[in-house]
Amino acid sequence: MTLLVFGATGQVATELRALAPVAALGRDAADLTDPTACAAAIEAHRPRAVINAAAYTAVDRAESEEDLATTINGHAPGAMARACADLGIPFVHI
Ligand SMILES: NC(=O)c1ccc[n+]([C@@H]2O[C@H](COP(=O)([O-])OP(=O)(O)OC[C@H]3O[C@@H](n4cnc5c(N)ncnc54)[C@H](OP(=O)(O)O)[C@@H]3O)[C@@H](O)[C@H]2O)c1
Incomplete structure (x- = not known):
């Protein structure tokens, strides 16, 4: 993989999956409210590269759910980036 x-x-992610054979993780496999679990998923899969196409996209609710939005859009991608850096692989955050 x-x-x-x-x-x-x-x-x-749906468009990416139509373009190339990728392993795509849904919320059931990697919940971005748990940044440590996202990093662990990268370490377990040992990919050559990672793309984060998951995001808190309910912009109208982002101010009332600021902590949740910050975890999903900030802390989780940060943990993914650190895991990729540790493995020496590219990380693309959209
Ligand atoms: N679509 C565009 O044209 C476009 C253009 C430029 C930039 N972007 C950026 O690309 C990113 C993705 O956009 P999109 O349009 O693909 O958004 P989307 O259709 O709303 O998809 C968001 C994805 O994030 C997942 N997600 C949300 N919370 C999660 C959580 N806690 N754990 C795991 N997964 C979670 C959703 O899973 P569930 O289905 O389980 O909720 C869904 O798969 C965003 O940062 C967006 O700003 C998109």
Whole structure:
């Protein structure tokens, strides 16, 4: 397996899956409210590269759910980036 994508069900991930053979993780396999689990998923899959296409996209609720939005859009991608850096592989955060 070479390319690992977070956000299996989203618009961006759906397009990526149509373009190339990727391993896509849905919320059931990697919940971005748990950044440590996201990093662990990268370490377990040992991909050649990671794309994060998962995001908190309910922008109208982002101010009332600021902590949740910050965890999903900030802390989780940060943990993914650190895991990729540790493995020496590229990380693309959309
Ligand atoms: N679509 C575009 O044209 C476009 C253009 C430029 C940039 N972007 C950016 O690309 C990213 C993805 O956009 P999109 O349009 O694909 O969004 P989307 O269709 O709303 O998909 C969001 C994805 O994130 C997942 N997700 C949300 N919370 C999660 C959580 N706690 N744990 C795991 N997965 C979670 C959703 O899973 P569930 O199905 O389980 O909720 C879904 O798969 C965003 O950052 C967006 O700003 C998109």
